[in-house]
Amino acid sequence: MKKKIKLTVNDELHELEVENRRTLLEVIREDLHLLGTKKICDMGECGSCTVLMDGVAVNSCLVLAVEAEGKKIETIEGVAQGGKLHPIQEEFVAKGGVQCGYCSPGMIMTAKAFLEKNPNPNEEEAKTAIAGNFCRCTGYVRIVEAILSAADRMRE
Amino acid sequence: MRDLDFVGKNVPRVDAEVKVTGDAIFSADVTFPNMLLGRLVRSPLPHAKILNIDTSVAERVTGVKAIITGEETPFVFGVSHMDQTPLQTEKVRYVGDPVAAVAAVDSDALLEAMELIKVDYEPLPAVFDPEEAMKEGAPIIHEGIERNIAANPRYDLGDVDKAFKEADHVFEDRLETQRVAHVCPEPHNCVAVWDHDGKLTFYYCSQMPSVTRVQLAKALGMPESKIRVITNHVGGGFGSRATSKFPMDFAAIVLARKTGRPVKIEYARDEEFIFSTFRHKFIMTVKTGIKNDGTITGRHITNICDNGAYCDYGPVVTNVGGAMQGTLYRFMNYRYDGYTVYTNLPYGGAMRGIGNPQVHYAGETQLNMIAERLGMDPLEIRIKNAVRTGDETATGAILKSCGLVECLEEVAKEIGWKEKRAHPVPNRGLGIACGVHFTGIRLSPGIDADFAGATLIVNDDGSVNLATSCVDIGSGSSTALTQIAAEVLGIEVEKINTIFGDTETCPMGWGSRASRNTAIGGMAIQKAAEDARNQILEAAGEKLEVHPDDLDIRNSTVFVKAAPSKCLSVSDVVRFNRYRKDGQAVMAKSHWDAPSQLADPVTGRGNFSMAFSYGAKAIEVKVDPGTGQIQILDVVASQDLGKAINPLGAMGQIEGGVHMGLGFAMSEDMVLDDEGRMKNNYLLDYRMLTSLDMPPVSTILVETNDPVGPFGAKGVGEMATIGTADAFVSAVQKATGLFLTDLPVTPEKVLLALKKKESKS
Ligand code: FES
Ligand code: FES
Numbered sequence: 058m059k060k061k062i063k064l065t066v067n068d069e070l071h072e073l074e075v076e077n078r079r080t081l082l083e084v085i086r087e088d089l090h091l092l093g094t095k096k097i098c099d100m101g102e103c104g105s106c107t108v109l110m111d112g113v114a115v116n117s118c119l120v121l122a123v124e125a126e127g128k129k130i131e132t133i134e135g136v137a138q139g140g141k142l143h144p145i146q147e148e149f150v151a152k153g154g155v156q157c158g159y160c161s162p163g164m165i166m167t168a169k170a171f172l173e174k175n176p177n178p179n180e181e182e183a184k185t186a187i188a189g190n191f192c193r194c195t196g197y198v199r200i201v202e203a204i205l206s207a208a209d210r211m212r213e
Numbered sequence: 214m215r216d217l218d219f220v221g222k223n224v225p226r227v228d229a230e231v232k233v234t235g236d237a238i239f240s241a242d243v244t245f246p247n248m249l250l251g252r253l254v255r256s257p258l259p260h261a262k263i264l265n266i267d268t269s270v271a272e273r274v275t276g277v278k279a280i281i282t283g284e285e286t287p288f289v290f291g292v293s294h295m296d297q298t299p300l301q302t303e304k305v306r307y308v309g310d311p312v313a314a315v316a317a318v319d320s321d322a323l324l325e326a327m328e329l330i331k332v333d334y335e336p337l338p339a340v341f342d343p344e345e346a347m348k349e350g351a352p353i354i355h356e357g358i359e360r361n362i363a364a365n366p367r368y369d370l371g372d373v374d375k376a377f378k379e380a381d382h383v384f385e386d387r388l389e390t391q392r393v394a395h396v397c398p399e400p401h402n403c404v405a406v407w408d409h410d411g412k413l414t415f416y417y418c419s420q421m422p423s424v425t426r427v428q429l430a431k432a433l434g435m436p437e438s439k440i441r442v443i444t445n446h447v448g449g450g451f452g453s454r455a456t457s458k459f460p461m462d463f464a465a466i467v468l469a470r471k472t473g474r475p476v477k478i479e480y481a482r483d484e485e486f487i488f489s490t491f492r493h494k495f496i497m498t499v500k501t502g503i504k505n506d507g508t509i510t511g512r513h514i515t516n517i518c519d520n521g522a523y524c525d526y527g528p529v530v531t532n533v534g535g536a537m538q539g540t541l542y543r544f545m546n547y548r549y550d551g552y553t554v555y556t557n558l559p560y561g562g563a564m565r566g567i568g569n570p571q572v573h574y575a576g577e578t579q580l581n582m583i584a585e586r587l588g589m590d591p592l593e594i595r596i597k598n599a600v601r602t603g604d605e606t607a608t609g610a611i612l613k614s615c616g617l618v619e620c621l622e623e624v625a626k627e628i629g630w631k632e633k634r635a636h637p638v639p640n641r642g643l644g645i646a647c648g649v650h651f652t653g654i655r656l657s658p659g660i661d662a663d664f665a666g667a668t669l670i671v672n673d674d675g676s677v678n679l680a681t682s683c684v685d686i687g688s689g690s691s692t693a694l695t696q697i698a699a700e701v702l703g704i705e706v707e708k709i710n711t712i713f714g715d716t717e718t719c720p721m722g723w724g725s726r727a728s729r730n731t732a733i734g735g736m737a738i739q740k741a742a743e744d745a746r747n748q749i750l751e752a753a754g755e756k757l758e759v760h761p762d763d764l765d766i767r768n769s770t771v772f773v774k775a776a777p778s779k780c781l782s783v784s785d786v787v788r789f790n791r792y793r794k795d796g797q798a799v800m801a802k803s804h805w806d807a808p809s810q811l812a813d814p815v816t817g818r819g820n821f822s823m824a825f826s827y828g829a830k831a832i833e834v835k836v837d838p839g840t841g842q843i844q845i846l847d848v849v850a851s852q853d854l855g856k857a858i859n860p861l862g863a864m865g866q867i868e869g870g871v872h873m874g875l876g877f878a879m880s881e882d883m884v885l886d887d888e889g890r891m892k893n894n895y896l897l898d899y900r901m902l903t904s905l906d907m908p909p910v911s912t913i914l915v916e917t918n919d920p921v922g923p924f925g926a927k928g929v930g931e932m933a934t935i936g937t938a939d940a941f942v943s944a945v946q947k948a949t950g951l952f953l954t955d956l957p958v959t960p961e962k963v964l965l966a967l968k969k970k971e972s973k974s
Contacts, residue, residue: 092242093235095448097398098482102896105398133235146233150225153861156869157687158232159398159448165233184904191896193396193449194687196872197904199865 376511399448682722728928870933
């Protein structure tokens with residue numbers, strides 16, 4: 058069964074016809090061709106598919122596209138504005154928070170939602186925020202550092 | 214040497230911006246409008262004869278475009294042993310052995326067809342334990358392979374029996390390590406596309422696309438020029454992509470040819486865990502002779518590698534651990550008997566350290582046990598026996614640079630070894646271990662080559678296009694290689710575009726494996742860059758009417774050393790050189806083969822690598838005796854990497870290596886049922902350390918400036934993980950009084966052992 062939905066993704070309105078059972082992740086990647094959002098597990102266990110839905114970080118592989126009807130979605134492609142990286146992105150680059158980069162979009166989206174709620178986190182809070190995001194390369198050390206220094210910069 | 218502008222600096226990764234914005238395209242992102250999805254149909258039985266495969270009903274499913282069986286994939290392949298075919302026709306050898314492949318328009322049609330393919334099997338007796346499989350009369354898995362021993366790599370150096378006689382103590386211990394998965398974030402995937410000219414383009418998430426091209430051409434009987442392999446950004450490799458994953462590759466290629474449409478095969482996460490290879494389980498017996506003063510007289514290690522149903526890298530994996538344990542300490546009497554044994558289980562492959570983390574674990578853990586038994590300091594035993602620069606080791610390795618002693622001393626100092634051991638705190642423990650890994654390798658029997666390639670063009674505007682044979686699988690190699698080129702050329706990093714992974718634009722290399730990219734790939738780049746630099750200096754000399762030797766290049770400016778104001782931009786020189794009668798382009802190529810040797814096929818002796826990276830780990834833990842919970846208080850990791858081309862990147866590699874090593878030590882374990890089906894092939898069930906579990910890691914980079922590598926650099930990535938589990942287990946022993954020798958050492962195991970100890974006393 059297909060349904061017509063309206064999705065606002067990165068401030069752009071899309072009118073789509075989607076199968077009821079398709080996930081938001083599938084629609085983002087396959088219909089909107091936004092390939093920055095990654096799929097590591099497809100079952101809510103890795104955080105790589107994290108997008109913001111009305112500002113809340115969600116695993117897009119666990120959300121049906123039809124549930125996102127009328128919602129404002131932000132993906133990694135919408136984070137840099139006017140060709141300028143967001144401070145979180147800049148800190149991931151500067152602090153070495155990126156290795157293979159497959160987890161990076163999901164990490165950055167998670168961090169963005171987190172820092173909007175908690176602009177002044179301590180290390181433990183930052184670690185907790187990304188506890189649902191899987192990374193096989195970095196050991197998380199520099200990702201946590203990047204989030205904390207992004208927080209410092211964003212408060213300035 | 215003058216000050217370095219780029220090498221040794223924390224230059225941000227050249228690919229970081231595309232990765233943080235989501236612009237980076239990985240192989241898994243490759244898609245075509247009329248692309249079909251493919252999938253392998255796998256055996257449900259561990260060992261069985263195939264009587265019949267009936268695909269007729271499945272073929273009628275709407276959306277199914279092709280189904281193939283082994284008759285259409287008559288290719289034989291392997292790494293060292295050609296023991297595998299993509300789709301089985303006669304018999305299956307493990308649960309999961311592919312027997313057919315389907316291509317369809319979507320995954321619903323795929324799954325429906327897969328269920329409707331009818332395969333009749335006649336079960337055969339199977340064997341799941343390598344020690345059982347080695348016994349006379351065990352079921353034979355591959356015809357003609359006696360006792361299922363696929364390979365028997367050995368080292369026989371000096372006189373071990375005599376060494377044991379001369380020792381004051383001889384200890385023998387058995388230790389086991391478990392299967393652990395790479396868990397690459399990007400699942401294994403490929404897309405095969407044929408055009409009407411008969412050309413195959415193969416999008417492939419690989420550590421060695423140029424080797425894949427050669428292998429595919431051979432198997433398919435095609436000219437290499439008609440195959441293009443493209444590797445985009447790679448979502449982790451860790452060794453799993455250091456070989457071609459042929460069942461998937463050939464299935465996609467044949468299905469695409471048959472349907473005339475692009476075909477993509479991508480593993481789901483549960484398949485990825487078990488069918489992308491993994492770290493083999495080893496069963497090791499270590500026998501060591503030692504004198505009262507702590508001098509090790511000799512060592513004999515027996516290792517049974519549970520190979521699974523096919524070899525893949527198994528024989529190499531069994532070999533490498535043996536080579537490296539004879540390259541760490543000064544004893545010259547060394548025997549290693551490796552057995553690579555077939556079982557009816559899924560098969561392992563190359564994984565970060567390729568057998569070395571396992572054998573090191575056994576050797577280093579036993580040394581800690583010996584220290585404990587004899588009341589010696591594990592740090593001092595190590596320093597006493599450690600190899601040093603200038604040594605020729607038992608295995609024949611010639612150490613042109615070796616920072617082992619410094620690595621040990623540094624971690625000890627940083628963690629407070631002496632003070633903390635002098636004042637033990639109940640339930641706390643401190644452990645130490647060290648290790649060595651190679652920088653590229655030549656192994657007998659094998660091909661006598663260990664090379665990388667580079668091509669380099671300086672453009673009219675002074676920017677540079679650099680093509681390397683080295684795929685950046687996430688390690689940061691492209692950044693290090695760019696820094697090397699920038700340093701040699703005197704042209705800024707930002708102006709250099711480094712590409713990899715396209716067999717049509719990049720030279721051939723021996724793959725991103727064996728910790729070789731920075732050093733071997735780096736030497737190829739250094740050579741090409743030196744050539745290009747000389748071309749620039751020649752042309753500039755002509756224009757400025759000075760001898761090229763009197764010129765230097767910095768910040769993209771060529772200048773007279775004695776009168777720097779007399780200068781030209783690189784861009785001016787390139788254009789001057791090109792746009793004139795009989796002009797020339799500034800371009801260079803190189804192929805660099807590491808100066809190492811194939812080892813002697815009988816004794817195993819030889820200088821098998823261009824350089825050896827040493828390292829040490831010290832770990833402090835706190836154990837809760839009530840629950841068995843182990844809290845890691847501190848990890849210190851040091852590594853002799855010759856020269857840190859990019860210290861930030863090197864530290865990141867080491868932290869990631871420690872993370873992987875701790876998983877191996879304390880939680881990761883592929884749990885198989887009694888016929889080899891993995892029970893925990895999901896991210897949450899396969900327990901890796903999360904951000905919350907990860908302890909603080911202090912990293913110490915020891916620079917010994919190797920005389921061979923570029924700017925003194927040696928390998929980093931694999932040594933980073935080695936020694937972690939060894940130090941951890943020893944720390945747990947100090948905290949609990951228990952040596953738990955079989956990995957992983959989980960809270961359950963600790964608690965059980967503590968209870969057992971209590972009930973005994
Ligand atoms: S892909 Fe959605 S949580 Fe893993
Ligand atoms: S950087 Fe590779 S998974 Fe995180």
